[in-house]
Amino acid sequence: xxxxxxxxxxxxxxxxxxxxxxxxxxxxxxxxxxxxxxxxxxxxxxxxxxxxxxxxxxxxxxxxxxxxxxxxxxxxxxxxxxxxxxxxxxxxxxxxxxxxxxxxxxxxxxxxxxxxxxxxxxxxxxxxxxxxxxxxxxxxxxxxxxxxxxxxxxxxxxxxxxxxxxxxxxxxxxxxxxxxxxxxxxxxxxxxxxxxxxx
Amino acid sequence: xxxxxxxxxxxxxxxxxxxxxxxxxxxxxxxxxxxxxxxxxxxxxxxxxxxxxxxxxxxxxxxxxxxxxxxxxxxxxxxxxxxxxxxxxxxxxxxxxxxxxxxxxxxxxxxxxxxxxxxxxxxxxxxxxxxxxxxxxxxxxxxxxxxxxxxxxxxxxxxxxxxxxxxxxxxxxxxxxxxxxxxxxxxxxxxxxxxxxxx
Numbered sequence: 001x002x003x004x005x006x007x008x009x010x011x012x013x014x015x016x017x018x019x020x021x022x023x024x025x026x027x028x029x030x031x032x033x034x035x036x037x038x039x040x041x042x043x044x045x046x047x048x049x050x051x052x053x054x055x056x057x058x059x060x061x062x063x064x065x066x067x068x069x070x071x072x073x074x075x076x077x078x079x080x081x082x083x084x085x086x087x088x089x090x091x092x093x094x095x096x097x098x099x100x101x102x103x104x105x106x107x108x109x110x111x112x113x114x115x116x117x118x119x120x121x122x123x124x125x126x127x128x129x130x131x132x133x134x135x136x137x138x139x140x141x142x143x144x145x146x147x148x149x150x151x152x153x154x155x156x157x158x159x160x161x162x163x164x165x166x167x168x169x170x171x172x173x174x175x176x177x178x179x180x181x182x183x184x185x186x187x188x189x190x191x192x193x194x195x196x197x198x199x
Numbered sequence: 200x201x202x203x204x205x206x207x208x209x210x211x212x213x214x215x216x217x218x219x220x221x222x223x224x225x226x227x228x229x230x231x232x233x234x235x236x237x238x239x240x241x242x243x244x245x246x247x248x249x250x251x252x253x254x255x256x257x258x259x260x261x262x263x264x265x266x267x268x269x270x271x272x273x274x275x276x277x278x279x280x281x282x283x284x285x286x287x288x289x290x291x292x293x294x295x296x297x298x299x300x301x302x303x304x305x306x307x308x309x310x311x312x313x314x315x316x317x318x319x320x321x322x323x324x325x326x327x328x329x330x331x332x333x334x335x336x337x338x339x340x341x342x343x344x345x346x347x348x349x350x351x352x353x354x355x356x357x358x359x360x361x362x363x364x365x366x367x368x369x370x371x372x373x374x375x376x377x378x379x380x381x382x383x384x385x386x387x388x389x390x391x392x393x394x395x396x397x398x
Contacts, residue, residue, distance in 0.1 A: 122369075150354065171371055175371060190388070
């Protein structure tokens with residue numbers, strides 16, 4: 001809802017304010033500025049400008065999560081319609097592998113990282129659980145807001161999607177590197193298992 | 200170059216034809232229609248329409264690769280400025296792990312799959328090598344053409360970027376599943392290695 005947007009809130013309670021109303025609303029908000037800088041993120045070849053990033057932020061809303069809260073649950077098929085940009089704090093991403101009682105930490109994410117951008121796009125069940133390991137301050141973009149941005153500012157929406165793709169690509173590269181490492185590790189272990197025991 | 204676009208080629212040799220000239224040029228081309236259908240791809244929540252997909256195809260060019268050709272080399276930092284949509288044929292994606300002489304097959308991709316979309320966005324070195332294991336017929340989108348599409352048709356560019364993000368996300372989900380499997384496997388192997396040998 002508009003009343004939860006970054007910065008000053010206009011008198012109007014319209015649910016779908018015009019782009020310039022949105023931008024005026026975030027003028028002077030430090031956390032909106034921080035969110036814009038973080039959205040620009042890692043080196044893309046067709047980068048969001050700071051002005052475009054501010055436009056995106058004007059479609060987001062601030063969100064606070066208390067330490068210890070698990071706010072995304074692995075396998076969940078509901079509430080997949082948002083992504084979160086971490087502004088402050090730390091989130092642990094865990095998976096529960098069937099044969100084990102203890103969850104396995106896949107990664108720990110800090111300021112500038114996105115969470116849930118895959119579910120935002122495909123609505124598939126969440127692939128991992130996310131828990132705030134500190135108090136977290138973030139910015140949420142809902143699927144509905146992304147749809148509005150696409151209608152109002154298609155060029156900015158396109159550059160946002162490039163920035164999101166790039167972040168998913170960075171994670172895929174990291175994951176591919178881990179898979180290469182595991183391939184080597186299991187081969188080495190298999191050799192050890194196959195070795196005849198020295199009597 | 201425009202002369203290599205799908206379908207009929209206009210008399211003009213302009214390097215940057217207008218969007219409607221591009222669309223007229225692919226009218227009636229069966230492979231352009233196939234490319235458009237494949238671009239739409241897996242279930243996205245904000246899907247490219249068939250007309251939008253045809254617009255994208257009008258910015259692509261057909262490309263044939265002979266069986267046995269390695270057309271992307273792991274670690275390559277040049278020629279990262281395109282992605283390929285496979286229309287026909289099969290491509291093997293391999294990685295060369297340092298300690299081994301034999302490459303390891305990461306995946307085999309067929310019609311409808313994208314190759315090189317990460318490099319298109321970030322220009323980072325290629326993370327794997329790609330070899331055509333059959334003759335391959337594909338459609339190439341260069342970074343330059345993506346830039347033109349963004350200028351000419353920003354809304355379509357935004358929906359294309361969503362489709363690309365979704366495909367990267369699908370691969371990341373697959374990769375996460377493999378990592379979960381490897382985590383279990385190495386734990387089981389570690390137990391076997393740690394077991395006291397029965398004498």
